[in-house]
Amino acid sequence: MRSAAREARVGARRRLDVRLWIVVVMIAPLTFSGCGEAPRGAPGPLPPVAAPRATASERSSPSAAAAPRAPATGRAKRSATPPRPPLPESFEALREEALALAAALRQRYPDAPEPIDLAGTMHDRFGNLTAATSLWEAWLADHPGSAEAHLRLGKYAREKGEETRAVEHLEQAFGARPDLPGAQILLGESLANVGRADDAIAVLARDLPATAGNPNRLTLLGHARLQQGEFAGAKADFERALAIDPASPHALYGLSIACGRLGETEAAQRHRADFATRKAHSLARDRANAPARLDDMPALLQAMAGWYATAGRIDLARGDTAAAERDWLRAVDFAPGQREARAALVDLYRRQGRDGEGRGLLERSGATTQPPAAAGRN
Amino acid sequence: MPRRLARSPLARFIALAGLTWPGIVAVVVNGEPPPAPPTDAAKRPPIVFEDVTAATGIGFVHDDGGSGRRFIPETVTAGVATFDHDLDGRIDIYFPNGADLPGTEPPRRPRAMLARNRGGWRFDDVTAAAGLDHEAYGVGVTVGDLDNDGFPDLCTSNDGPKRMWQNMGDGTFLDVTAAAGTADGDKLGAGLALLDADGDGDLDLYAANYVRFSPEGHVSPRIRGVPLYHGPRDYEAWPDSFFRNDGDGRFSDESVASGIAAVVGPGMGVVCFDEEGDGDTDIFVLNDVAANFLFRNDGTGRFAEVGLEAGLAYDMIGQPNGSMGVDCGDVDSDGWLDLWMTSYQGERPVLYHNLAGQGFEDVSSRTGAAAGSLPWVKWGCGIVDFDNDGRRDLFIACGHINDLVEQFDDTTAYRNHNVLLRNVGGRFVEMSAAAGLHAVPRHSARGAAFDDLDNDGDLDGVILNAREAPTLLRNLDRERGGEHHWLQVRLVGRDSNRDGVGANVRVVTPGAVLVDEVHAGRGYQGHFGSRLHFGLGPAAAVERVEVRWIGGGREAFDVAGIDRLVVLTEGAGRRVDRPGEVETEPDRR
Numbered sequence: 001m002r003s004a005a006r007e008a009r010v011g012a013r014r015r016l017d018v019r020l021w022i023v024v025v026m027i028a029p030l031t032f033s034g035c036g037e038a039p040r041g042a043p044g045p046l047p048p049v050a051a052p053r054a055t056a057s058e059r060s061s062p063s064a065a066a067a068p069r070a071p072a073t074g075r076a077k078r079s080a081t082p083p084r085p086p087l088p089e090s091f092e093a094l095r096e097e098a099l100a101l102a103a104a105l106r107q108r109y110p111d112a113p114e115p116i117d118l119a120g121t122m123h124d125r126f127g128n129l130t131a132a133t134s135l136w137e138a139w140l141a142d143h144p145g146s147a148e149a150h151l152r153l154g155k156y157a158r159e160k161g162e163e164t165r166a167v168e169h170l171e172q173a174f175g176a177r178p179d180l181p182g183a184q185i186l187l188g189e190s191l192a193n194v195g196r197a198d199d200a201i202a203v204l205a206r207d208l209p210a211t212a213g214n215p216n217r218l219t220l221l222g223h224a225r226l227q228q229g230e231f232a233g234a235k236a237d238f239e240r241a242l243a244i245d246p247a248s249p250h251a252l253y254g255l256s257i258a259c260g261r262l263g264e265t266e267a268a269q270r271h272r273a274d275f276a277t278r279k280a281h282s283l284a285r286d287r288a289n290a291p292a293r294l295d296d297m298p299a300l301l302q303a304m305a306g307w308y309a310t311a312g313r314i315d316l317a318r319g320d321t322a323a324a325e326r327d328w329l330r331a332v333d334f335a336p337g338q339r340e341a342r343a344a345l346v347d348l349y350r351r352q353g354r355d356g357e358g359r360g361l362l363e364r365s366g367a368t369t370q371p372p373a374a375a376g377r378n
Numbered sequence: 379m380p381r382r383l384a385r386s387p388l389a390r391f392i393a394l395a396g397l398t399w400p401g402i403v404a405v406v407v408n409g410e411p412p413p414a415p416p417t418d419a420a421k422r423p424p425i426v427f428e429d430v431t432a433a434t435g436i437g438f439v440h441d442d443g444g445s446g447r448r449f450i451p452e453t454v455t456a457g458v459a460t461f462d463h464d465l466d467g468r469i470d471i472y473f474p475n476g477a478d479l480p481g482t483e484p485p486r487r488p489r490a491m492l493a494r495n496r497g498g499w500r501f502d503d504v505t506a507a508a509g510l511d512h513e514a515y516g517v518g519v520t521v522g523d524l525d526n527d528g529f530p531d532l533c534t535s536n537d538g539p540k541r542m543w544q545n546m547g548d549g550t551f552l553d554v555t556a557a558a559g560t561a562d563g564d565k566l567g568a569g570l571a572l573l574d575a576d577g578d579g580d581l582d583l584y585a586a587n588y589v590r591f592s593p594e595g596h597v598s599p600r601i602r603g604v605p606l607y608h609g610p611r612d613y614e615a616w617p618d619s620f621f622r623n624d625g626d627g628r629f630s631d632e633s634v635a636s637g638i639a640a641v642v643g644p645g646m647g648v649v650c651f652d653e654e655g656d657g658d659t660d661i662f663v664l665n666d667v668a669a670n671f672l673f674r675n676d677g678t679g680r681f682a683e684v685g686l687e688a689g690l691a692y693d694m695i696g697q698p699n700g701s702m703g704v705d706c707g708d709v710d711s712d713g714w715l716d717l718w719m720t721s722y723q724g725e726r727p728v729l730y731h732n733l734a735g736q737g738f739e740d741v742s743s744r745t746g747a748a749a750g751s752l753p754w755v756k757w758g759c760g761i762v763d764f765d766n767d768g769r770r771d772l773f774i775a776c777g778h779i780n781d782l783v784e785q786f787d788d789t790t791a792y793r794n795h796n797v798l799l800r801n802v803g804g805r806f807v808e809m810s811a812a813a814g815l816h817a818v819p820r821h822s823a824r825g826a827a828f829d830d831l832d833n834d835g836d837l838d839g840v841i842l843n844a845r846e847a848p849t850l851l852r853n854l855d856r857e858r859g860g861e862h863h864w865l866q867v868r869l870v871g872r873d874s875n876r877d878g879v880g881a882n883v884r885v886v887t888p889g890a891v892l893v894d895e896v897h898a899g900r901g902y903q904g905h906f907g908s909r910l911h912f913g914l915g916p917a918a919a920v921e922r923v924e925v926r927w928i929g930g931g932r933e934a935f936d937v938a939g940i941d942r943l944v945v946l947t948e949g950a951g952r953r954v955d956r957p958g959e960v961e962t963e964p965d966r967r
Contacts, residue, residue: 091603126602127787159724160789161752193726195744195805223695227744253696257689260737272686275696283611283668290612294599 084326084333087301094300098122098307101327105311108323113139113148114314118307120152125303129156147177151186158190166190174203185217188224197227215245222254226261234258249278305335312344321348332361423812425764425771425800426858427839427851429819434493436501438473439847440824441488443515445481448598448607450591451537451566452476453779454517454646457703457758457825457904458842461521461530463508464549468495469829469909471840473848474516474534480593490516490534499832499852509550514541517588518903522572522581524623526876530908533560535567535585542583558621558629565616566591569648571899573659574875575636576679577929580623581875581898584638584661586645587616602786607779610644610666610700617642618663618671622679637681643668647703649900651715652882653688654735659880659928662690662717664701670719687737690717690730694740699725700755703825703902707761707770708893709801713884715895718747718772720756720902723790727756727774747772750808751797753790755779758826758902762837765855766862768890768915769801775841775902777822793820796841821846827906835864835941837911842904863914866943867923869896873930874948880928883910887917914940925951932956 088094102119109115116139123132133156140149154169170187173180188204191197204221222237238255241248256271292298308331315324325348331341342361349358442452456474463470471493478485492508493501505511510532518535525531529545539561543551555561560583568586575582589610598605620638621629633639643665653660653672661673661681669691673681685691692698700722709716714732721727726748730738742748751774758775765771776794783792798813799806810816821843831838832852839851865885869878878896885892892912899905914920920940925948926932933951937944 095602127785127789129789159753161750161754163749163752193743193748195746197744219695226694226739250695250697253692257739269687276686279669279696279698286611287614293609293612294597296601300602 095126118310145176147173147180151183163194189220192224197224200224215241219251231258231261249275301334305331305338309338309341425813426854427814428854430499430852431850434499434501434850436493438491440844441476441486443476443479447481449479450608453607456516457518457902458827458840459519459521459905460827460829461908469831470495474519477513477515517567518569520570520899520905522879522898523876524581533570535570537566538564557627560621560629562619568645569903571648571650573650574880574928579874580625582623583621585619586648586663587618589613589615589644604782604785615642615644618645641683646701647902649704649706651706651895664704667700668698689738693728702757703759705759705761705900709770713893718759718761720759720774723755746806754794757824760828762828763913766864766913768913771801772799775823775826793822795820825902825904827904829906863940865912865920865940867910868945870947872948874927882926884924885912886921887914889917
């Protein structure tokens with residue numbers, strides 16, 4: 001059983017990194033995109049950075065919950081944001097800047113796992129899973145039992161094809177923190193991958209809500225049940241997944257199989273036809289996107305923007321507003337449409353009484369009052 | 379090509395046909411593999427290979443013809459074929475090779491090689507003498523007796539026109555492409571397979587084609603500054619081709635009329651087999667990062683594509699793979715032929731279990747067949763019983779397409795060890811290192827073929843390695859005192875095609891029924907196994923062999939001995955109406 005992240009990993013490496021764009025831009029929405037793993041190099045499944053408790057009014061803003069409240073009176077002192085360097089023009093320069101960012105974060109917050117996660121994500125994206133693994137192993141040595149470390153090490157082990165080792169780590173992660181985002185689904189998927197479908201079912205069905213739920217978890221559960229020959233149960237899981245996410249081709253494919261194995265021929269044919277139509281559209285999109293696969297530098301610039309946005313979030317959670325602002329501004333340098341950074345900056349400026357700068361930021365990045373919905377997605 | 383009588387030294391082998399029908403034999407066939415015999419497997423590996431390449435004298439070195447511009451044909455060359463071209467009883471090897479691509483300076487002029495097996499693990503380069511010294515850019519190859527003269531002919535697919543080579547029976551081959559009409563334009567080809575699609579007694583040609591590549595305007599993509607190859611989704615795919623054998627040396631392009639051209643995909647490996655047990659031959663075609671095709675034959679050579687319906691288009695979760703090579707064999711001893719498919723890095727190889735003719739299911743995870751190869755790009759493959767224990771094992775030849783991959787991805791490598799998964803009954807155990815495969819220098823493998831190269835009763839391996847010399851793996855099962863018996867079967871068709879391609883063979887032992895079919899084209903765009911090989915496991919005798927001929931009837935042959943090659947000639951056995959009348963068999967054959 002495989003996930004969107006697997007697809008993304010394949011994509012990140014295939015001919016011309018062919019599938020990087022296929023997956024990130026095209027396929028990811030059609031795969032187990034919510035399985036807890038993110039495409040290689042994207043923000044990881046670690047829980048949101050801990051933030052000071054927000055007031056009810058602050059919670060009304062998506063970014064407010066993570067932002068320290070600005071002084072209540074008087075105009076906030078304008079942050080001194082030094083001139084920022086030009087964007088790196090080569091991959092080597094980009095990598096150097098990225099790893100410097102990660103190193104700086106680790107130096108500032110040596111006891112926080114988030115900088116390790118960000119550094120690991122960068123190494124992973126740069127094709128250096130060994131370095132990413134070493135970071136988390138060192139963290140684990142200092143923090144025995146760390147669920148975050150086991151989760152990441154499990155994920156990396158999977159990427160290296162060390163499935164049994166992956167299961168060991170993920171079991172530790174899930175055992176220590178069942179609520180750790182991604183742990184349950186990754187473990188369930190990994191168990192199914194090593195042929196332990198019964199254990200996968202037990203993990204994935206644990207605390208499954210009676211209604212709604214994560215469609216990808218339900219899809220994985222359905223596929224695990226297929227492996228076990230529990231066709232009726234699988235069918236129910238796939239139907240629930242499709243009720244939540246009607247566009248899921250994996251659920252649709254699983255449903256067609258389950259119906260076929262249950263002797264529901266017409267239903268199986270119908271679901272197969274729907275699935276085939278969606279696959280054909282996906283293929284057409286991939287073909288049309290071939291020119292974008294010629295160079296991954298634009299994608300790396302987007303990734304850098306995302307990493308700076310994450311860095312800003314880490315800074316803010318630790319109360320370093322100035323560093324957060326620097327990071328978010330750098331994120332916008334890399335990708336003017338970077339939604340998280342833009343929204344965070346606008347919110348920060350609003351709180352600091354610097355609304356003009358917020359408006360200026362939006363104008364410079366091509367927006368007026370709302371960030372464009374589709375721009376800057378990475 | 380006129381039909382000629384065979385004048386084969388194989389006549390020294392006796393076709394044990396027409397002997398007394400053994401009568402009702404109490405055999406219980408319950409689909410379970412025979413129990414593993416007590417062995418010292420815990421102390422020593424049950425399968426061990428020795429790299430004997432250096433001693434063979436084979437000087438072949440593969441060359442993809444690349445100039446550094448990274449054209450996609452470089453990534454797919456080439457398969458490999460093993461067959462007895464001169465009928466001397468020893469299996470020879472044909473290595474396709476690349477050719478200089480635009481921009482290659484100075485010219486290197488790589489050549490294919492026919493390596494004649496002279497025994498004792500020594501081979502002679504007979505390419506020029508055989509008339510096979512050509513400059514085509516080879517990607518695929520298959521073998522079959524197209525003119526039913528008893529001598530195996532050769533078909534090659536290329537980056538360019540396909541070639542058909544008639545075996546003249548004197549050790550030479552004649553390029554009969556023009557007369558046959560099978561050049562198929564100027565396409566980048568892929569896997570080839572021969573089958574008697576319409577049951578008329580001669581072999582037709584299925585030719586997969588890959589993508590519409592042109593070096594004009596080529597721009598090599600880059601990742602993190604490192605140049606890459608384009609993938610198949612960056613190009614339009616060619617439709618595959620189907621040529622019907624007219625029986626007079628000519629072939630008719632019936633790609634459209636047969637239904638083959640109704641769908642289009644970037645084809646790779648091909649294998650033909652009777653997927654539903656209805657007595658005709660169907661075609662399974664891999665497509666690279668696209669849905670695979672299963673062409674179901676209506677018995678007349680008209681096909682309907684039913685891959686999605688059969689569960690073969692995608693993997694378990696409905697994802698297309700970078701499908702590469704495919705082999706066919708009964709891995710769970712249930713009497714139905716399963717499929718073993720290799721795939722790209724980050725994808726699991728897929729073992730498709732045949733649901734008794736009612737479709738297939740991906741059992742890779744459940745059976746452990748997916749273990750040990752995820753990070754590698756996987757190409758050649760085989761469903762082969764290496765230790766003659768009656769259970770067919772799985773082999774994968776591995777190697778990345780990009781020699782620079784380690785610069786941007788440390789989870790994989792250009793050169794890899796190959797992977798062996800031993801069948802322990804319902805599950806597979808990865809034992810590549812224990813079998814000696816990690817002692818073999820790493821290469822970037824492509825095609826793989828498995829045959830008994832030293833006629834000792836176990837199956838050896840030949841691996842074509844991109845840009846390097848091949849690897850010859852000697853299976854040491856017999857040398858190490860392998861405890862299991864074996865039987866090899868070669869068919870001689872009379873009314874049906876001469877080599878019995880497509881025939882279904884059931885070897886009945888006191889404890890099991892072992893099933894296989896004769897293929898002409900399998901693995902990664904290659905060919906092997908014209909002689910069927912059966913490890914007999916704990917059985918010390920074979921009660922009979924049943925053959926269902928394509929376009930013909932079913933016969934039973936009594937076999938007096940084991941640990942030998944038997945030649946079964948159509949018409950020399952006892953005709954039977956149903957398979958294994960004494961067995962409890964749930965299938966519909």
